[in-house]
Amino acid sequence: MKKIRQCLREHSVPLALLAPAVIIILLVVLLPLIFSFYTSFTNYRLIKPETLWQWIGLRNYQRIMGDWAFWVAFGRTVLFLTIALNLEMLLGLGLALLVNRITWGQRVMRTIMMFPMMFSPILVGFQFKYMFNDTIGVVNNALQSLGLTHEAIPFLVDRWLAFFSISIAEIWMSTSIFAILILAGLFAMPRDPIEAARVDGCNNWQVFRHITLPFLMPFIYIAMTIRSLDVARAYDVVDVMTGGGPAGRTELLWTLIARTAYDDARMGRANAMAYVSILLSIFFTWFFFRKLMQARKHLGAF
Amino acid sequence: MSKRTKDVIIWFVTFFIMLIICLPGLWIILSAFRPNGEILTKPAIWIPQNLSLDNFRAIFGMGDNVVAIPVGSYFRNSLVISTTSTFLAIVIGMSGGYAFARFQFPGKASAFLWIMLSRTVPGIALSLPLFIIWSRLGLIDTPFGVILVYTAINVPFTVWLIEGFFRQVPHELSEAAQIDGCTRWQAFWKIEFPLAKSGVVSAGIFAFLTSWNEYALASQLTRSTDSKTLPAGLMDFTAQFTIDWAGMCAMAVIIIIPALILTFLVQKHLIAGLTFGGVKG
Amino acid sequence: MAEVSLKNVVKFYGDLEVVHGINLDIAHNEFVVLVGPSGCGKSTTLRMIAGLEDITGGEISIGNRVVNNLPPRRRNISMVFQNYALYPHMNVRENLGFSLKIAGKSVQEIDDAVNDAANILGLAEFMERTPAELSGGQRQRVAMGRAIVRHPDVFLFDEPLSNLDAKLRTQMRTEIKKLHQKVKTTIVYVTHDQVEAMTLADRIVIMKDGHIVQVGTPLEVFEHPVDTFVASFIGSPPMNLIEGTINNNKVTLSDGVTLPIPPKTGNSLSDGQKVIYGFRADILMPKGHTLAKGGQTADLDLTIDFAEPLGSETILLTKIGGVEIQAKMHNPRPVKEGEVLTCELSIEKSHLFDAATGRTLKV
Numbered sequence A: 001m002k003k004i005r006q007c008l009r010e011h012s013v014p015l016a017l018l019a020p021a022v023i024i025i026l027l028v029v030l031l032p033l034i035f036s037f038y039t040s041f042t043n044y045r046l047i048k049p050e051t052l053w054q055w056i057g058l059r060n061y062q063r064i065m066g067d068w069a070f071w072v073a074f075g076r077t078v079l080f081l082t083i084a085l086n087l088e089m090l091l092g093l094g095l096a097l098l099v100n101r102i103t104w105g106q107r108v109m110r111t112i113m114m115f116p117m118m119f120s121p122i123l124v125g126f127q128f129k130y131m132f133n134d135t136i137g138v139v140n141n142a143l144q145s146l147g148l149t150h151e152a153i154p155f156l157v158d159r160w161l162a163f164f165s166i167s168i169a170e171i172w173m174s175t176s177i178f179a180i181l182i183l184a185g186l187f188a189m190p191r192d193p194i195e196a197a198r199v200d201g202c203n204n205w206q207v208f209r210h211i212t213l214p215f216l217m218p219f220i221y222i223a224m225t226i227r228s229l230d231v232a233r234a235y236d237v238v239d240v241m242t243g244g245g246p247a248g249r250t251e252l253l254w255t256l257i258a259r260t261a262y263d264d265a266r267m268g269r270a271n272a273m274a275y276v277s278i279l280l281s282i283f284f285t286w287f288f289f290r291k292l293m294q295a296r297k298h299l300g301a302f
Numbered sequence B: 001m002s003k004r005t006k007d008v009i010i011w012f013v014t015f016f017i018m019l020i021i022c023l024p025g026l027w028i029i030l031s032a033f034r035p036n037g038e039i040l041t042k043p044a045i046w047i048p049q050n051l052s053l054d055n056f057r058a059i060f061g062m063g064d065n066v067v068a069i070p071v072g073s074y075f076r077n078s079l080v081i082s083t084t085s086t087f088l089a090i091v092i093g094m095s096g097g098y099a100f101a102r103f104q105f106p107g108k109a110s111a112f113l114w115i116m117l118s119r120t121v122p123g124i125a126l127s128l129p130l131f132i133i134w135s136r137l138g139l140i141d142t143p144f145g146v147i148l149v150y151t152a153i154n155v156p157f158t159v160w161l162i163e164g165f166f167r168q169v170p171h172e173l174s175e176a177a178q179i180d181g182c183t184r185w186q187a188f189w190k191i192e193f194p195l196a197k198s199g200v201v202s203a204g205i206f207a208f209l210t211s212w213n214e215y216a217l218a219s220q221l222t223r224s225t226d227s228k229t230l231p232a233g234l235m236d237f238t239a240q241f242t243i244d245w246a247g248m249c250a251m252a253v254i255i256i257i258p259a260l261i262l263t264f265l266v267q268k269h270l271i272a273g274l275t276f277g278g279v280k281g
Numbered sequence C: 001m002a003e004v005s006l007k008n009v010v011k012f013y014g015d016l017e018v019v020h021g022i023n024l025d026i027a028h029n030e031f032v033v034l035v036g037p038s039g040c041g042k043s044t045t046l047r048m049i050a051g052l053e054d055i056t057g058g059e060i061s062i063g064n065r066v067v068n069n070l071p072p073r074r075r076n077i078s079m080v081f082q083n084y085a086l087y088p089h090m091n092v093r094e095n096l097g098f099s100l101k102i103a104g105k106s107v108q109e110i111d112d113a114v115n116d117a118a119n120i121l122g123l124a125e126f127m128e129r130t131p132a133e134l135s136g137g138q139r140q141r142v143a144m145g146r147a148i149v150r151h152p153d154v155f156l157f158d159e160p161l162s163n164l165d166a167k168l169r170t171q172m173r174t175e176i177k178k179l180h181q182k183v184k185t186t187i188v189y190v191t192h193d194q195v196e197a198m199t200l201a202d203r204i205v206i207m208k209d210g211h212i213v214q215v216g217t218p219l220e221v222f223e224h225p226v227d228t229f230v231a232s233f234i235g236s237p238p239m240n241l242i243e244g245t246i247n248n249n250k251v252t253l254s255d256g257v258t259l260p261i262p263p264k265t266g267n268s269l270s271d272g273q274k275v276i277y278g279f280r281a282d283i284l285m286p287k288g289h290t291l292a293k294g295g296q297t298a299d300l301d302l303t304i305d306f307a308e309p310l311g312s313e314t315i316l317l318t319k320i321g322g323v324e325i326q327a328k329m330h331n332p333r334p335v336k337e338g339e340v341l342t343c344e345l346s347i348e349k350s351h352l353f354d355a356a357t358g359r360t361l362k363v
Ligand SMILES: Nc1ncnc2c1ncn2[C@@H]1O[C@H](COP(=O)(O)OP(=O)(O)OP(=O)(O)O)[C@@H](O)[C@H]1O
Pocket: C013, C016, C018, C036, C037, C038, C039, C040, C041, C042, C043, C044, C045, C192
C-alpha cells in the first residue's frame, strides 16, 4: 500500500496527464462493456426491465453456439473481411505503384486517391445502393442501354450478387487507406538498395519481389492494423444497403447483433454475440499488429 | 516499347482508375441537382435535362415541395458534436500522448495497449450497453451524450498519432528551452508543440472525420432533432414507404462537402500525419 | 562571482544509486572537466547542476546560493548539449535570441547581444539559416553562441565535440579554450576523451562508477595518479602496469626480474606484499636515445616484439614480467623485430601501487 502511494507520487506528472484519457475510456467503453458482459448472462429484454436480474448463466452463449443463423453470419463476416482486406491490400498496392510511377499530375492523382476516405460509410452504402438499384440504378441502366441485358439484374437481392455488391462498396471505401500508406512507404524508400540490386543484375520483377516489397511490408501491416481497428464500419455500409437482408442473405455479425438487440429486443443474447464480434476485431488487430512488429524487426537489418 | 510510350500508357491507366474511383461520388452529386422524376424515368435519361437547387431547397424546408426532414437541425447537431468532440479528443490526446512520449512509468506498455484495444470494440457492440446506461442517465438523445462517446472513441487514435509526433521531438530541446529560461509549460508551447503541430492537426482531422461520419452509435443514441446527426438522419429518408432518392442525394452532398473542404485544406498535414506518427512509431 | 560547490551529492534512479555522495568545489572562472569512462555518472552530475535531474541527496550551490530546488531557468546557467539541441523551427538569429526573448528583453538589447555573440563565433553570415542548413561545426558554434548570449554564471558542456570529425574536434577544442579566455566564466565540461580533458582543463575531475577518484590539474593527475585506474585512464599511451611482489626491498616480477623500489614510497612495505609497478613509456628508453638524465635508473635488456615509428619518436612494444608494455625511443633509428636493446628505466619517476586496492603507495 505504501509502495503504491510512493509510486503514485513519483510518477504523478505522467499519471495526471494520462488520467483524462483513461477516465473517459473507462467511463464510455469499459464500464458499458462490463455491464454488457453481465447482461450477456441474463435474459435481459429491452421491453421488460425486470429481466435484467434474471440470471441464466451461460444459456445465451449456448444458444448462439447452437444457432445456425449465427454461424452463417459469423462465417460470412470472416469471409467478407478476408476477401475485402486482401483485395484492398492488392488494389492499394497496385494503385500506389502506379501513382508512384507517374510524374505529371501526381499531386492531383494523390488527392483523388484519398477521395473515398472522406466518405462516411453510410454514404458509401447509400451510394452503392443507389447505383445497384434494380429499377433506377445507374449500373442496371447502363447495362440495359448498352443492350447487354434486358432484365434488371437484382444486385441487392440475389444471394451472391448481394455479397458481391457489399464487398464492392467496402473495397471502394477502404482501398485508399492502403494506397496512401503504401505510397508513403514508396516515398520513404531509400534508393541505394534498389540500385545495388540492379547492379547485381536483378530485373524489374526481382527488384520488386526482393527489395521493394519487403521494405513495404511494415507499411502494409500498418494499414492492415489501422483497418482492422474499425472493420466494423462495414456495419454502416451493409445496414443501409441491404440491412442484412433480404431474408438474411447478407447478414453479417454486426447486423445480426443490431437486429437481435433492437428489433427482437433480446439485449442479453445480443450482448453475448457482441462479445464474439469484439473478439473477432481484437483477433484481426492483434494478428496484423504482430506481423507489423515482426516486419519491423526484420527491416532493422536493412 | 520505348520508356516514353510506357509512361503515357501508365498515365492513362492511372487516370482511368481515378475516374472509376470518382464516378460514384460524381454520380451522386449530379443526381442531387436532378428532380426525382428524371431519376426515376424508364428508360434512363442520361443527359440531365434540368438541373436545379430544388432538392436542397426542399430538404432545408424552402420552396414548393417540402421534405419533412429537419436537415438544418441535423447539420447543426453534427457540427456542434463533431467540433466539440474533436477539440476534446485533441486536448486529451495531447496530454496522454505527451505522457507516453516523454515519461517512463510502470505499466506504460500495457496501458498503451489497452487504450488502443478499446478502439477495436465495434460501434454496434458498444451501442447496446451504452443505449441502456445512457437512457438511465438521461443522456440518450442529448448532444452531450454523443460528444462524450465520440471523444472516447477518438482518444486512442489521437493519443497514438500525437505520441508518435512528440517522440520525434528530441527531449533535449525541451531541456535546452528550460535552461534558456522557460518553464516546462512554456517550453512545451514554444518548442515542442510547434514541432509536433502537424501530428496534432492530422489527429484532429481524423477525429473530426470519424465523428462527422459515424453512424452505428449515432443511430442508436440519438432520436430527435435535439441530437440527431446527419449520417443518422440520412436513414430518415428510407424509413418512409417511398425512397426520396433525389433528397437523399442532396443530403449526401451536404454531408460530404465539409469533409472534402477540410481534408483538402490540410491535405499536407494528413499525409505527414499518417506516415510519421504511424509508421515510424 | 559564481563558485559551484557540490556537497555529498547523491543520485538514485529508482533503487539504483548512480552518484555516490560526491564533493567538489569549483572556483570562480575555473574551467573544470569531468572525465571518466562511459556510464560513470558524468552527465548525471552535470544535469543535476543544470537542474534537469532532481538531486536525491546532498546540496548543490552556485554562487553561494543553494539551488537544489530551483528550476533550470532560475539558476542562471547555460548548457551546450551533445546533439546541440538547436530549435529546428527557428533560424540561427532566433535560436541565439530565444533566451533573451523569454526573459523579456527589448528588441534592441536582443539584437545587440545576438550580434555580439555571432561576431565572437563567426556566425554573422549564417544568421538567417535554419539549423538543418548548417554543417556540424556551424551547429556546434550556434549552440555555443546560444549559451554565451545570456552571460550566464556557469557554462555547462556535455560532450559537445563528440559528434564532430577528428579534425574539426581539434579545431573546436581550441575555440572553446579561446572562448573561455574571452568570456571569463566558470565552466563545467563533461567528456570521456582524456586528451580533451588534458588540453582544456584548469582542473580535471576523474570519475568512476559514481565516485570521484581524483581531482587535480592536468599535470598533477598525469604525474601523480592516485590509483591504477587514473594511471591507465590519463595519458596516451596508458601507463605500463606490472604486477610484482616485495622481496628484500626490491620488487620481484613474475619472471624473476627485480626492480628497485621507487624513492618517496612509504616505508610501510613488508616482504611478500603484492604490488603493481607502474611507469610511463616516456621513462623507459633504449640507452643512447634518452632525453633527460639524472636520478636513479635501472637497466633492462628487452627483446623488442614490435616497433611503431611515428617520425620524431618510435614506440617499442616489448614484455617485462610477462606483461606487454610500451617504451619510447627518441631520435629513433630503425629497430628490427626480435632485436635486444638495453633500456634505461627511471626509478625516480616510477610508481608503486598496492595490488589489492590499486591505491598509490607514494607518500
Ligand atoms: N533515466 C535513467 N534511469 C535509470 N538509469 C539511468 C538513467 N540515466 C542514466 N542512468 C544510469 O546512470 C549511470 C550514469 O549515467 P550517465 O549518463 O551520467 O553516464 P555518463 O558518465 O554521462 O556516460 P557517457 O559517457 O556514456 O555519456 C549509467 O549507469 C546509466 O545507465
